[in-house]
Amino acid sequence: MFSISLGADGAELRSLEPWQAEEFLASMDRGRDFVGRFIGLADAVTDLESARALLRGYADKAAADTGRIWGTWVDGTLVGGVLFRTMDVPNGNAEAGCWLEPAAAGRGLATRAARVIIDWAIRERGIHRVEWLVSSENEASIAVARRLGMTRDGVLREYFPHRGRRYDVEVWSVLAPEWRAAQDAS
DSSP: OOOEEOOTTSEEEEEOOGGGHHHHHHHHHHHHHHHTTTOTHHHHOOSHHHHHHHHHHHHHHHHHTSOEEEEEEETTEEEEEEEEEEEETTTTEEEEEEEEOGGGTTSSHHHHHHHHHHHHHHHTTOOOEEEEEEETTOHHHHHHHHHTTOEEEEEEEEEEEETTEEEEEEEEEEEHHHHHHHHHHO
16 A cells, blocks of 8 residues: 655555545544544544445545545554545645544644645646635644644634534635745755
8 A cells, every 4th residue: 555654653644545445434433522622524424334335435535536534653653644634736726634543643644744735736736826724713723823834814604504503714825935934954
């Protein structure tokens, strides 16, 4: 299997595909409460059928070049992932996101994995603008956006209904020239 090392701690990034639905569901079950605080993924993946359907949907998006999903593994265990929820290659726009089990949080995994996929999208796919949409209350994800060198574009007030409540959503972004300059300098 193809993988990209995310550092010396045994972390790696790999495609997450429909045949891995059981592993994906097990990871989601371990992190459901933590992941579900701010994103709907935990509510969308509740059994093997829904896990397989979500991964099949991303396989279809990959085939159509409109989205992608990757898993983050540590020592052979799936602990989270990153994705392009949307990719509009002709117009050069993509929306990135991430999730992690609580045991994997706080180790820089989301930042390292997101850095890999953003670099790929900008350098290989010609994406000009990568967005990161995040609940204003999700401090960990906002910290990832900052570490990625993104700029806070604004707030969509009460934009996202989730579990009976409406959340403000911050829009963060990085443009290809900014990304290249920052990555080439480091």
